[in-house]
Amino acid sequence: MVNLLIVVWWLTSSIGADYTVNRVVKVCTQVDGGIMYFITFEAINSKDHFQVFQAKVFEPPKGPNEVLLVRLKA
Numbered sequence: 001m002v003n004l005l006i007v008v009w010w011l012t013s014s015i016g017a018d019y020t021v022n023r024v025v026k027v028c029t030q031v032d033g034g035i036m037y038f039i040t041f042e043a044i045n046s047k048d049h050f051q052v053f054q055a056k057v058f059e060p061p062k063g064p065n066e067v068l069l070v071r072l073k074a
Contacts, residue, residue: 019043019051
């Protein structure tokens with residue numbers, strides 16, 4: 001379910017409009033009033049530029065605003 005949320009958010013976000021997910025780099029979890037996933041992944045754009053992003057996903061998700069995407073420095 002977590003991966004599906006990221007893909008849906010990614011495809012509908014302005015940040016992800018020009019990027020395609022290339023690979024998942026790392027998945028971490030944290031328990032603090034619920035399970036939180038930090039998923040780091042690499043994406044590539046139409047100019048063959050790679051960028052690393054991190055998604056923060058809460059479990060169980062309560063809506064589209066529960067998935068936050070942050071661009072990390074390359």
